[in-house]
Amino acid sequence: MTFKTSFARQLADGAGIVDLMSDLGEALNVNPDLLFLGGGNPARIDAVEAILASHLHAIAEDADAIHQMLGVYQSPLGSERLRAALAAYFQSLGWPVTEANIALTNGSQSAFFMLFNLFADGVDQRQILLPWVPEYLGYQDQVLHPGVFRTMRPVIRCEGDNRFEYGCDFDALELSGVTAMCVSSPANPSGKVLSTEEYQRLGALADAAGIPLILDAAYGAPFPGIVFSGTRPAWQTNRIFVLSLSKLGLPGARTGVVVADEAVIEALGSVNTVMSLASGNLGPTLLLSLLQAGTLDILCEQHVLPFYASRRRFALDCLARHLEGIPHRVHRADGAFFLWLWLPELSVPSRVLYERLKARNVLVMDGAHFFFDQAESWSHAQQCLRLTYCAEPQVFERAIEILAQELHAISD
Numbered sequence: 001m002t003f004k005t006s007f008a009r010q011l012a013d014g015a016g017i018v019d020l021m022s023d024l025g026e027a028l029n030v031n032p033d034l035l036f037l038g039g040g041n042p043a044r045i046d047a048v049e050a051i052l053a054s055h056l057h058a059i060a061e062d063a064d065a066i067h068q069m070l071g072v073y074q075s076p077l078g079s080e081r082l083r084a085a086l087a088a089y090f091q092s093l094g095w096p097v098t099e100a101n102i103a104l105t106n107g108s109q110s111a112f113f114m115l116f117n118l119f120a121d122g123v124d125q126r127q128i129l130l131p132w133v134p135e136y137l138g139y140q141d142q143v144l145h146p147g148v149f150r151t152m153r154p155v156i157r158c159e160g161d162n163r164f165e166y167g168c169d170f171d172a173l174e175l176s177g178v179t180a181m182c183v184s185s186p187a188n189p190s191g192k193v194l195s196t197e198e199y200q201r202l203g204a205l206a207d208a209a210g211i212p213l214i215l216d217a218a219y220g221a222p223f224p225g226i227v228f229s230g231t232r233p234a235w236q237t238n239r240i241f242v243l244s245l246s247k248l249g250l251p252g253a254r255t256g257v258v259v260a261d262e263a264v265i266e267a268l269g270s271v272n273t274v275m276s277l278a279s280g281n282l283g284p285t286l287l288l289s290l291l292q293a294g295t296l297d298i299l300c301e302q303h304v305l306p307f308y309a310s311r312r313r314f315a316l317d318c319l320a321r322h323l324e325g326i327p328h329r330v331h332r333a334d335g336a337f338f339l340w341l342w343l344p345e346l347s348v349p350s351r352v353l354y355e356r357l358k359a360r361n362v363l364v365m366d367g368a369h370f371f372f373d374q375a376e377s378w379s380h381a382q383q384c385l386r387l388t389y390c391a392e393p394q395v396f397e398r399a400i401e402i403l404a405q406e407l408h409a410i411s412d
Contacts, residue, residue: 035399036391038363040188041251043311043337043390047303048249055289069285073278076269078104082288086257089291093222095235101259103268104279108218108244108256112182113142114271115214115240115258119180120148126179131168131202134340134370134384136188136216149373150178156380158329162320164342165332166192170201175209184216186227186335189370189386193220193230193334207238212264214240219336224248225300226308227335235259245283247337248304255283308337308389311396315339315389318397322404326411339387340367342380348410349382356406362399 059065077083083099090097105111120126120143127147130139132154139149152173154166166187175181181202185194194202194215206213221232224247235241243257258268272279290296312333319330319339331340346353354366367384374381389396 033361035362035395035402037387037389037396037399038365040247040388041390042247042249043307045249045303045307048299051295051299051303052249052286055286055293055295059285059289065285069281072281074104074281074284076273076278077102077265078279079281079284079288082284082291085288085291089296090222090235090259093234095259096237097235097259100262101235101265103258103260103265103272104284105256105258105268105272106276106279107246107254108216108242109138109142110272110275111242111256111258111268112139112216114268114275115180115242115264116142116148116182117144118264118267118271119212121145125177127177129173129175129178129181130373131173131181131183132166133372133374134166134187134189134367134381135372136184137369137372139182140372151371151373153374153378159332162329163332164329166190168198168202173205175205175211178209178211180212180214181206182214182216184218185230185233186219188216188219188336189338189365189367190331190340191333191336191338192331193227194233196231196233199231199233203236203239212238212240212260214242216242218242218244219247223296223300224304226305226337228305228309228312228333230334237261240264245287248299250283250286253283253286254280255287311337311389311393312339314393315387315396318393318400322397322400323407326404326407337388337390339389341385341387343383343385343407344380346383346407346410350384351382353385353406353410356410357399357403360402360406362402364399364403 059069080099082104083102086102087097087099116128120128127150130149130151133151135151143149152169155169156164157167158164183194183202186192203213215233219226221227223243226247238261240258240260245253245255258265290299316330316333316339327343327345329342329344331342333339350366350368354364357364365386367386368381371378371381
């Protein structure tokens with residue numbers, strides 16, 4: 001059967017995020033022998049799973065709690081009890097919010113679909129500005145009309161022999177026709193964390209233009225808090241924060257949290273009801289239990305953050321050892337759980353390197369996917385890979401050994 005609608009052309013005819021999830025599904029469910037350094041599935045952390053299991057066990061033993069989790073629809077904005085608990089939690093961090101500023105969604109991915117299409121469309125030339133790419137490839141096909149994204153090429157600051165960092169080219173930033181700005185921090189794919197200056201400058205520009213600044217904090221503060229250095233920005237008026245339970249260790253719960261001005265939250269509630277009828281209950285029930293027990297921050301600070309910090313140190317050391325003598329730079333990894341590898345002298349497109357690695361049972365992410373909606377070609381966009389360090393250390397090391405072998409073979 002052939003689908004001929006614009007919706008089908010946009011969403012049913014393949015996309016970068018579909019490739020990513022197909023690879024992830026193959027590695028996690030079909031062929032576990034693959035050396036998987038690809039998708040964004042969080043690592044398995046035994047201590048985290050034990051804590052979550054204890055909360056699930058307590059819920060399962062409470063007849064009223066299990067009924068509320070499995071047997072009722074929630075209201076359009078999600079569980080009132082959780083939204084009140086989240087408001088109190090955010091207030092303890094100094095955020096000036098109430099439950100009227102909070103909505104729950106079926107994952108942050110669906111939250112962005114709703115937000116982007118609320119603020120922008122291709123018919124009236126209302127655009128979403130991404131201040132720099134590479135940026136999260138899952139945004140690309142979230143909009144119902146082409147031409148919605150305006151993406152900017154970043155400035156590149158090299159550090160030492162093999163580090164670098166992207167930054168915003170504020171001199172080139174132009175907001176005519178832009179109805180919202182969006183940035184991920186920690187960034188997927190690069191691990192960049194917004195500096196205080198960058199956050200304040202982007203926010204000031206958004207305020208002056210009368211548009212919101214959307215901050216994708218799926219990996220960031222306050223939870224799951226995979227931030228090793230840099231700022232932990234606070235919510236304020238005219239900001240939209242999108243949080244997720246996925247990287248806390250609950251990707252299967254499909255739970256997103258949006259913190260925004262009341263008008264945005266009301267609109268999200270309406271759209272979410274039309275799209276999904278109601279948000280799921282599993283993630284919200286668990287999050288409420290964690291908040292009531294005072295366990296959420298313990299989970300993040302004592303288990304999630306140290307785990308990824310340790311894996312990050314190992315991964316950086318592993319790259320330094322195995323890629324010695326091969327021209328390369330690694331983006332400053334201040335958050336999330338990826339290393340963004342730049343190979344400035346790569347003589348083939350990154351897609352070719354990706355395919356060669358896949359043929360040897362190594363799955364990485366081709367960096368070209370993350371440079372979407374660029375009007376002009378850029379050689380840098382064909383020289384990068386995203387590597388997750390969620391894998392077991394021996395898996396990561398073996399994959400990097402094979403990467404080094406392929407890079408030597410390509411250069412010979």
